[in-house]
Amino acid sequence: MGFISQLFGIVLNWLYGIFNNYGIAIIVFSILLRIILIPITIKQQKSMKKSTELQAQMTEIQKKYKNNPEKLNQETIELYKREKMSPFSGCLTSILQLIIILSVFWLVSQPLTYMKRIDSNLIDKYTSEMKENGSNQNNSYIQIAVINYAENKYNEISSLLEQETIENREELKQKQNEYNQLRLNMEFLGIDLSKVPTQSLEDWRVYIIPVLYVITSIISIKITTAKQKKEKRKQDIVVSNNEEKQEIDPTEQMQQMSNSMMYMIPIMSVMIAIIAPLGLALYWFISNVLMIIERLIINKFIDKEKDKEESLND
Secondary structure, three states: OHHHHHHHHHHHHHHHHHHOOHHHHHHHHHHHHHHHOHHHHHHHHHHHHHHHHOHHHHHHHHHHOOOOHHHHHHHHHHHHHHOOOOOOHHHHHHHHHHHHHHHHHHHHHOHHHHOOOOOHHHHHHHHHHHHHOOOOOOOOOHHHHHHHHHHHHHHHHHHHHOOOOOOOHHHHHHHHHHHHHOOOOOEEOOEEOOOOHHHOOOOHHHHHHHHHHHHHHHHHHHHHHHHHHHHHHHHHHHHOOOOOOOOOOHHHHHHHHHHHHHHHHHHHHHHHHOOOOHHHHHHHHHHHHHHHHHHHHHHHHHHHHHHHHHHHHO
16 A cells, blocks of 8 residues: 555655645645545446345345245346346445555555655754754654754745844755655645644634534545435335345345445544544545535436436346
8 A cells, every 4th residue: 555655745846846736736636536536436336226225136036046046146246247246346345445445544644754754864854953952742643743844944945044143044944854754734725734623623614624524424425325316215116016035135234235335434534534634534525525526417318328228138
């Protein structure tokens, strides 16, 4: 995952060089990443829809071979092969989301390493200097603390250089250039993205982005579950005249597993967001907004495609 964090860091640093603002760079990075993931999102949506449609066929197979587990498993595998579908596709997508979550977490918690690619010796040098000066106020995220320390020192030297009688001007300029390498403009719409909510409880602004993230997560889950319920109702109509199912449908079991992952990831993300720098919560919030838009558009497109297929079959 460190390798993925490095790749993300290269892109984020390039965007930062364009906009000179950490928040804007994260927003554009989120958009680019969602665009790259669109094919996977489309495949996931189609897989979820197809999984629901297979439920009727699975019910028939289950009834027919309920006393023959070996044949039941064989026919189930054949059905998935015939329909070119994997029962674990939803879980694989959730695993991919988890990998991205952790990679972005490492990226925003260690931006000097993964984003600015600063030499570790220079980071260690100013980490020690910061501790010696008693300026280490952010023990959880040392590199964020170093960035804030470098910003303060850079501004102090800038003030000194404005004095005409300053003696060691060249030495101060050299020191200022070193501090400049460690600086990041993390102010975004009046919010300091370097802050950690659990470590800045007195600042009400640190709650804005995490709260927005929670709201968009709830909306995203509701859209997904509403779509699944709609498809399930259609299939229930198809199988309503059949006998009552004797066992739990394996397809439904896979769907329940996928749904559990769908709920678990946002809950885990919220827990991480409140103990991580706000840059991470901003990334997740923007990603959620884009994901909601994607799902609404993709669902509409898939429904139109399905209606067209059904009209041709009729």
